Amino acid sequence: MAYDYDDQNVFARILRGEIPNDTVMETEHTLAFNDITPQAPVHVLVIPKGAYVTYDDFCANASEAEIVDFARTCAAICKERGITADASPGFRALTNAGEHAVQEVPHFHMHIIGGRPLGRILSKMD
Ligand code: AMP
Numbered sequence: 243m244a245y246d247y248d249d250q251n252v253f254a255r256i257l258r259g260e261i262p263n264d265t266v267m268e269t270e271h272t273l274a275f276n277d278i279t280p281q282a283p284v285h286v287l288v289i290p291k292g293a294y295v296t297y298d299d300f301c302a303n304a305s306e307a308e309i310v311d312f313a314r315t316c317a318a319i320c321k322e323r324g325i326t327a328d329a330s331p332g333f334r335a336l337t338n339a340g341e342h343a344v345q346e347v348p349h350f351h352m353h354i355i356g357g358r359p360l361g362r363i364l365s366k367m368d
Pocket of ligand 1: 252
């Protein structure tokens, strides 16, 4: 079953210029902006301009140009913010998809988080 894209989601509205955002970087296919409730000194959201719901939707259905542009933009943000693992203690890139991951906004986005120790990604569950 294909993903159903809700074009009223908050990131779609940001892309249409209906609500403001704190832009960090913009390219032909990608927009990056600061998270409104940052969890660390660096917390940037990277989104494709195309209508994709999740990471797997994006990877399966986006063009190669969109995918390359998205990946290079993530790397450029890490470099620009000084959080690459070669030059600093590093960062975390994560994306939530669907209910089990508690995805709040149904437009694919990558969280780029850094600037403090982040702990393990998951706590151990019994
Ligand atoms: P997720 O749970 O992975 O879907 O994360 C959604 C993220 O979007 C959260 O970290 C929110 O703080 C962030 N967010 C929601 N609305 C906005 C907005 N208008 N501008 C920037 N970030 C937002």
